[in-house]
Amino acid sequence: MAVGPQTVAPGASGGGAAPTVPSVPTQTELLEFVRRTAADSELVSTLPLDPEGRTWIRLDGPAGSEAWIISWPPGTGTGWHDHGGSYGAFATADGALQEDSLAARLPTEGWKTLELAEGVDRERKLAKGDARAFGSHHVHEVRNESDSEHAVSVHAYYPPLPLMRRYSRTGAVLRLEQVERPQEWQ
Template sequence: MSATPSATPSATPYVSAGHDGSAHPADGRPGTAPTQAELLDFVRRTAADAELVDSLPLDPEGRTWIRLDGPGGSEAWLIGWPPGTGTGWHDHADSVGAFLTARGELKEHALAARLPTDGWKTLELTEGVDRERRLPAGEGRAFGRHHVHEVLNESSEAHAVSVHAYYPPLPRIRRYSRSGHVLRLEQVESPEDWQ
């Protein structure tokens, strides 16, 4: 799938999917890694691009997406969420990121604890590490490296659409299962597993 950005000024920091991969930072500084604030600004401006959001095909059976080029060589996605879908618990390894709901409402469950990055299969979480956020249209957040969370569309009727950006482009995603206070590493995915 590819997306062609609209010609509005807010859409200029990204280019269509299939781009040559060279960096084009939103601020014009070649080779400068975008900050979490710049990624959040990018997803906010992209979510406001109604033409782009409307171009995403929605499927009642599963999530859909369009890959975008984010600022400073970051990886970005426009994602459609059918009612009742979610990501499951995961992290984005060494990438920082941001996401924002463009349509509908999403819910995020997150852990407010820094986990060891490698060398474990099962962890017992302490009381008080769980965080929950409701993210209606126009609301989002930035996050740091190794942020463990799950994102859900809990609506029984309405699709949700969101914009996500990560830097560096996702080197891997670790997927977890959760049973009460026990978090278990289930799978490590690399980019070729989801592109």
């Protein structure tokens, strides 16, 4: 069972005029936001955990960015995907996550199947408190490899996700399988 998104504004305060000039968050600002939010144990604890499926809460990120707290039951993951041209950051708030990524810029249009060159695979384990930023062409998969413990992470993206491309991978072959739009996950 997945819990639908809820909007929360960490650190929101009443009063004060809204800025008149729109700002665009930097990768560093998104990274600072996910680190700070992941360290907010009171906020993270509001996320209900389901033993079988991921749950999430949508947050108001900095400068109009999209942000989420996401739970990862044991053995769950995202599969290979990108973020539709958005850049972002994520931090592990609890447990540990494994990230596999590609150190190569893929074309975004005009292909269904690509054969990846040797040496483009990257692996990273993110324990509680670890965080990373990524660019607008980032392709990765994230998973909780634990067989007994939930993991929880905080993610932020800018611009808000226009789409996500989902891929399957067999050896060095990456295949575009699906394009998801925001209404499919919000």
